[in-house]
Amino acid sequence: MTTCIPELYDQLEFTENPLYERIIGEIIDKKYSIIDDFFDLEEVQLLRSSLLQKYEEDDFKKAAIGNRTNEVIARSVRGDFILWINEANAGPAENVFFNKINSLVDYLNKTCFMGILHKEFHYAVYPEGTFYKRHLDTFQNDGRRKLSMVCYLNHEDWKPENGGELAIYLNKDTGEEQVTVYPYPGRVVIFESQELEHEVKPVKTPRLSITGWLKTR
Ligand SMILES: O=C(O)CCC(=O)C(=O)O
Ligand SMILES: [Fe+2]
Numbered sequence: 001m002t003t004c005i006p007e008l009y010d011q012l013e014f015t016e017n018p019l020y021e022r023i024i025g026e027i028i029d030k031k032y033s034i035i036d037d038f039f040d041l042e043e044v045q046l047l048r049s050s051l052l053q054k055y056e057e058d059d060f061k062k063a064a065i066g067n068r069t070n071e072v073i074a075r076s077v078r079g080d081f082i083l084w085i086n087e088a089n090a091g092p093a094e095n096v097f098f099n100k101i102n103s104l105v106d107y108l109n110k111t112c113f114m115g116i117l118h119k120e121f122h123y124a125v126y127p128e129g130t131f132y133k134r135h136l137d138t139f140q141n142d143g144r145r146k147l148s149m150v151c152y153l154n155h156e157d158w159k160p161e162n163g164g165e166l167a168i169y170l171n172k173d174t175g176e177e178q179v180t181v182y183p184y185p186g187r188v189v190i191f192e193s194q195e196l197e198h199e200v201k202p203v204k205t206p207r208l209s210i211t212g213w214l215k216t217r
Helices: 006-011 018-030 042-058 071-077 091-114
Strands: 032-035 083-086 120-127 132-135 145-152 164-170 176-181 187-191 197-202 205-214
Touching: 006 083, 018 032, 018 091, 018 164, 032 205, 042 120, 042 205, 071 132, 091 205, 145 164, 164 187
Parallel strands: none
Antiparallel strands: 032 187, 083 120, 120 205, 132 197, 145 187, 145 205, 164 176, 164 197
16 A cells, blocks of 8 residues: 655645544554444444345345356355445435545545545345355456455344354464454445455355445556
8 A cells, every 4th residue: 555645734635534544554554444333323224224125126136256157156155145336326325325435535545645546336235154255356357456345234233143254364474364353333344455365254144234445547
């Protein structure tokens, strides 16, 4: 990730945002950041209702991996259903979502010169018994993906026993370390797409989220 140049703050109309600063610092230090309550409960409920409505309307598609692989292989790698979200014709819930994301993206661009020009997000539902095997998000031949973001929309009483935790693998010099991220509602995890392999462990209770990527040109 590009280094930040705080001296230039003065030259840009700029107010420092402690939360965003923490996120940037963590991504620079450890390549990932976990933010609890990035979305408040009301926002989570709004997004979850919108997701469920679209899911019931059957708009979701079985997620594919890489270039058209056959169904059976695809299902042995990932079992989620996804629906891409188009910002241009977003509904009220998705507007709330993109307002928050855009505020962070603007800040990243102003402070870190990350040059995020594109973003893509999809809703995801992992039904019971599904998972997403260990992977790197750039395996889809998209080197423009710089930061991966996952926003969890599960119910307030989500418990670790429900499964579906995200495991992020860190290659420390001393050997591999694993970070476990439970998909609590309102929590967002951001990590370097080209650097960190990760995996969604088998889900025991349907698991809801929005996943996306911040991309350079
Ligand atoms: O849902 C998650 O926690 C991660 C999803 C993921 O790795 C992906 O969609 O590429
Ligand atoms: Fe991923």
